[in-house]
Amino acid sequence: MGRASRADAAQHREEVVHATSRLLRERGSAGISVQDVMSAAGLTHGGFYKHFASKDELMGIAATEAFEEVLVRMAAMTRDEVVQDYLSVGHRDDPGHGCACTALAPDAAQAEVGSPLRTAYGEGLEKTLDAFAGYETDAEEARRKAVLELATLVGAVTLARAAGQTPLSEEILATVLAELT
Template structure:
């Protein structure tokens, strides 16, 4: 294979992964065939096995790509907003928004892929990619909490609560569509996560 052909093959592979990452978040794994995935990238399904050993392999790679977008967002927030409390507030506004609710194809993989990962078999590429992505997401969120002067254990616990609340609220908001209830869920979750954290036992918050 010549240099041009190799470059073209690599480009096609990237296009298939990008298209699959978007469709996976929009439709779920069960709603896509190999023909759908290749067609979304403007290719015929006959060339699929030149790039991937199976649909399961592609789903795992696509999930990793989707999580990469989330991690990049968290990194940008940390870089652009050195004040971690401000970075966390910006994340809550973005994550629990109507815009994010209505654009699952470019949204958070943690929410969009949760059901598919739960149904996937243990050790499958999708399940493994999802677990790794959640771990990396929690590391970023814990860093935001840690910089607020909290201990590492408490920071990770709060990061888990933040993520679980955001994911659950967004799933419910999407499931209830563009309705007043959906808006209420997003707003209530934002307010709950934005509320001041009570002082640890034995402290009353006074100097």
């Protein structure tokens, strides 16, 4: 059997990063193994170290991708559309495709200072705040409002996910949505 071409290798690497980004948001870094991410990408775990120096490196790369996915979606939406999407039952129930701010906060908080995951989270959080600030017309208030709104959204979805698919969970989402729109 021949070796994979550079294009194939690049494609495989991208598949691993994409699968890891989803699994990281669904399960957290402690809940996934190298074998899990390689299997999710349709590859064998033996090729992992051809693409990445360590699982920690991959976690940082996957976190960066998770933030990029959210930022691309936000760029195509108004502020109210972002808030409505963020506080939806669909977002609550699909963390693997949801906002990295909410899904990765516990892992980033527990990661070592300077680790790839914590670094990627900090950079992604800054970019997300910048995106929220961009919705504001008053430049002086933009950053303060962005921090307040993002913290409120992250808190609401975190509580709603923890409450499960219950009336309380839906109440949390609906109450915060009514306040922010």
